[in-house]
Amino acid sequence: xxxxxxxGVDYVPVKDANPGEQLRITSVDxxxxxxxxxxxxxxxxxxxxxxxxxxIIRWGTEKHIAELIKxxxxxxxxxxxxxxxxxxNQIIFSYRVNExxxxxxxxxxxxxxxxxx
Numbered sequence: 001x002x003x004x005x006x007x008g009v010d011y012v013p014v015k016d017a018n019p020g021e022q023l024r025i026t027s028v029d030x031x032x033x034x035x036x037x038x039x040x041x042x043x044x045x046x047x048x049x050x051x052x053x054x055x056i057i058r059w060g061t062e063k064h065i066a067e068l069i070k071x072x073x074x075x076x077x078x079x080x081x082x083x084x085x086x087x088x089n090q091i092i093f094s095y096r097v098n099e100x101x102x103x104x105x106x107x108x109x110x111x112x113x114x115x116x117x
Contacts, residue, residue: 027092055079071101
């Protein structure tokens, strides 16, 4: 990462700056607990909040969880919406997802995973 220092303050190119909160699929422990929600994985905080998180109860994919980057499938089942706090060292992996494909993910779903839109 390139940077310049002006009057003792470090400046970096926008592309290298902290991207902030993003919609991501994040696995938070070694038991496979996985959420979709807004998180800043680059935060220096010890405890991170996954805002508007929904636990992914059933992936509903044919091959791999990464298929959900584009959005939920018709077989994906999500839990209720809520904020989840996790220790930063509990994060196993995190995928940035297509926000348009996940549009509406924060609304209630029925037991069959049907989207509410």
